[in-house]
Amino acid sequence: MSTSTSGPSAPIKEVLQQGQHGKLMGVNATYLRSFRYISYFIFIGFILILPNLVNGLQLRLATLASIWFVATMGLQVLMGQAGLVSIGQAAFVGVGAYTAAILATKHGFSFLLTIPIAGLSGVILAIIVGFPTLKLRGHYLAIASIGVGQIILVLMVNWRAVTNGMDGITGITRPVESNRLYFYICAAIGLAIAAALYSLRKTPVGLAFTALRTDETAAGAMGISVAWHYLVAFMISGFCAGVAGGLFAYNEGFISPYGFDLGQSIVLLTMIIIGGLRHISGALVGAILLIFLPPNLEFLGSSYMVIYGIAVLLVILFAPDGAAGAILKMRDMFLRKISRKSGESSHK
Amino acid sequence: MDITLRHVQDFFQVLTNGVAAGAVYALVAVSFILVYKAVGIVNFAAGEIVAVGGYVGVVLANILGLPLLIALPICIVLMSFFGYGFQYVVYVPLKGKSFLIIAISTLATGIILANGIQLIFGPSPRRLEPLLSNPTVDIKGVFISVPNLIIIFISILTLIGIKLLFAKTRLGFQMMSTAQDPEMARLLGVNTDKMVSITFMLSFAIAGLVGFLVAPVLYLVPTMGLGIALKGFAAAIIGGFGEVNGAIVGGLSIGILEILFARYLSSSFQSLLIFLVVLGFLYFRPEGIFNREIGQKV
Numbered sequence: 001m002s003t004s005t006s007g008p009s010a011p012i013k014e015v016l017q018q019g020q021h022g023k024l025m026g027v028n029a030t031y032l033r034s035f036r037y038i039s040y041f042i043f044i045g046f047i048l049i050l051p052n053l054v055n056g057l058q059l060r061l062a063t064l065a066s067i068w069f070v071a072t073m074g075l076q077v078l079m080g081q082a083g084l085v086s087i088g089q090a091a092f093v094g095v096g097a098y099t100a101a102i103l104a105t106k107h108g109f110s111f112l113l114t115i116p117i118a119g120l121s122g123v124i125l126a127i128i129v130g131f132p133t134l135k136l137r138g139h140y141l142a143i144a145s146i147g148v149g150q151i152i153l154v155l156m157v158n159w160r161a162v163t164n165g166m167d168g169i170t171g172i173t174r175p176v177e178s179n180r181l182y183f184y185i186c187a188a189i190g191l192a193i194a195a196a197l198y199s200l201r202k203t204p205v206g207l208a209f210t211a212l213r214t215d216e217t218a219a220g221a222m223g224i225s226v227a228w229h230y231l232v233a234f235m236i237s238g239f240c241a242g243v244a245g246g247l248f249a250y251n252e253g254f255i256s257p258y259g260f261d262l263g264q265s266i267v268l269l270t271m272i273i274i275g276g277l278r279h280i281s282g283a284l285v286g287a288i289l290l291i292f293l294p295p296n297l298e299f300l301g302s303s304y305m306v307i308y309g310i311a312v313l314l315v316i317l318f319a320p321d322g323a324a325g326a327i328l329k330m331r332d333m334f335l336r337k338i339s340r341k342s343g344e345s346s347h348k
Numbered sequence: 349m350d351i352t353l354r355h356v357q358d359f360f361q362v363l364t365n366g367v368a369a370g371a372v373y374a375l376v377a378v379s380f381i382l383v384y385k386a387v388g389i390v391n392f393a394a395g396e397i398v399a400v401g402g403y404v405g406v407v408l409a410n411i412l413g414l415p416l417l418i419a420l421p422i423c424i425v426l427m428s429f430f431g432y433g434f435q436y437v438v439y440v441p442l443k444g445k446s447f448l449i450i451a452i453s454t455l456a457t458g459i460i461l462a463n464g465i466q467l468i469f470g471p472s473p474r475r476l477e478p479l480l481s482n483p484t485v486d487i488k489g490v491f492i493s494v495p496n497l498i499i500i501f502i503s504i505l506t507l508i509g510i511k512l513l514f515a516k517t518r519l520g521f522q523m524m525s526t527a528q529d530p531e532m533a534r535l536l537g538v539n540t541d542k543m544v545s546i547t548f549m550l551s552f553a554i555a556g557l558v559g560f561l562v563a564p565v566l567y568l569v570p571t572m573g574l575g576i577a578l579k580g581f582a583a584a585i586i587g588g589f590g591e592v593n594g595a596i597v598g599g600l601s602i603g604i605l606e607i608l609f610a611r612y613l614s615s616s617f618q619s620l621l622i623f624l625v626v627l628g629f630l631y632f633r634p635e636g637i638f639n640r641e642i643g644q645k646v
Contacts, residue, residue: 083446083448084448085447085451085452131631132627132631132634133630135634136634138447138448139390139451140585140589140634142392142451143390143581143585144626144627144630146574146578146581147581147623147626147627148623148627150578150623151619151620151623151624154617154619154620155620158616213446266455269452269455301467302466302471303464303466303467304463305459305463306459306460306463306464306466308456309456309457309459309460310460312452312453312455312456312459313437313453313456313457313460316449316452316453317441317442317453320449
């Protein structure tokens with residue numbers, strides 16, 4: 001096969017690789033499938049017993065990691081699959097958090113209603129921002145998303161009648177008392193969304209994202225509606241961010257504009273880049289890394305984000321598939337090895 | 349309400365401040381538009397580079413004690429070297445990569461710069477001493493701050509210089525041809541790699557100049573880049589992203605609009621106004637005020 005990556009064959013190649021990953025890598029497909037099921041099983045089992053293994057603080061961090069995992073998955077769809085950049089994602093989380101908090105404290109809505117509505121608020125914001133910008137070139141969304149992040153922040157701080165300004169909103173009570181149950185709820189929502197996004201990748205919409213990312217012009221020429229699919233990707237990322245915001249508001253019990261600023265957007269970006277843009281599991285790896293890492297960076301004081309910048313730059317330059325990419329590469333190596341071994345033994 | 353002389357004087361005072369701020373935004377916009385036109389990179393570190401320029405000024409003038417008139421050219425030269433190096437981080441190794449990858453690498457560089465400044469200089473604000481000791485001049489009762497006048501004056505000179513560079517000189521023509529059609533320019537004997545380097549250096553020199561100019565007016569803080577970059581991006585969008593003339597008009601209108609809004613209506617919703625204007629432009633006039641064709645998607 002030619003080494004050139006340009007030209008209209010690139011998207012088709014990519015789609016093929018995605019579908020036939022195992023075969024192309026010389027891995028026995030049955031092994032790959034059973035390895036997947038075994039690791040899902042182990043992972044879910046691990047989540048179930050996790051609260052017994054860790055102390056209160058660690059459980060709190062694990063809950064936060066599952067909440068940010070939800071938001072980061074949205075970024076994975078937007079950036080890793082559709083190839084767009086949003087630098088204001090924390091604002092979407094913030095809108096979800098305030099929506100949930102206001103509905104819960106002032107109007108007495110239940111958790112089962114506020115979380116979907118929080119997700120919906122993210123979708124609506126995505127439509128408002130995405131509709132004008134996604135018809136234009138990629139950098140318009142990136143710039144507009146920083147701008148929207150600032151607008152939302154200004155509204156949170158200054159629109160006191162609704163948001164209570166810097167004082168924030170207090171008294172958001174969780175649906176369940178125990179930390180353990182709330183961790184299960186967040187993890188379950190995260191896994192449910194992850195499962196939905198996994199199956200989305202094989203649908204026409206998911207394949208269209210890949211085609212658009214690899215060659216927008218070719219994809220458009222083949223009849224894929226460019227602006228519409230970009231908008232769908234942005235709406236999905238908005239939904240995930242909104243849901244994460246809702247979960248976050250209940251988890252903290254108190255929200256204020258602090259925590260939804262550009263810094264937090266950068267943290268979300270760092271999560272998905274370091275975790276690995278190309279894989280939904282990258283969102284998980286990134287969220288876990290960036291929730292458990294900062295306590296170790298205290299020696300840098302308030303400038304600890306310099307590490308994030310350096311890490312992102314290094315990953316982009318030298319390992320664009322991030323940590324999840326490295327883990328999956330190891331998995332493939334392992335599976336290739338046992339495929340080869342079993343192949344030898346069956347021939348004997 | 350009666351309009352007295354005092355109101356008129358006040359209006360003009362506010363207006364000059366707006367023009368000075370607008371000139372700064374215009375220069376920032378021009379600085380990253382140059383790079384955008386030459387290599388198609390939107391530099392999300394544009395604001396942080398202005399901040400670096402300001403802090404380089406602080407090191408030269410406050411710490412090494414150089415007079416401002418000597419520190420300024422040194423600052424500009426150092427910043428252009430910085431621009432030369434910058435292309436080896438975000439441009440050369442990532443040639444042919446997608447917009448996403450390049451955008452993130454510039455963004456990451458911006459984060460490193462802002463937090464690096466904070467690590468070195470701490471979060472507390474710094475400033476340069478103004479060039480002249482008397483802070484304001486009195487023109488018929490309108491008090492205008494001298495640093496603002498200097499900003500306006502130097503900005504006009506710089507913008508005229510850039511215009512002349514691209515309209516009259518051989519170097520400018522070569523840079524323009526590199527931006528418009530690098531293949532063709534190379535065939536015609538233009539050293540395009542060199543032109544790209546010069547563009548990066550020019551862009552960073554302008555950003556450094558801006559940082560130096562605002563240092564006596566604004567206090568320098570490590571996080572100042574964001575606000576400046578956003579206004580610069582806004583100016584570029586209003587001007588049609590990619591037009592030097594448009595960026596100048598966009599920058600001035602944002603500077604003036606912002607300060608009039610803050611003075612007469614509401615200062616807490618000031619930044620809201622700018623972004624609403626920008627969103628309005630994206631909805632109704634994405635090609636900018638001058639209605640140039642921009643590349644729409646297929």
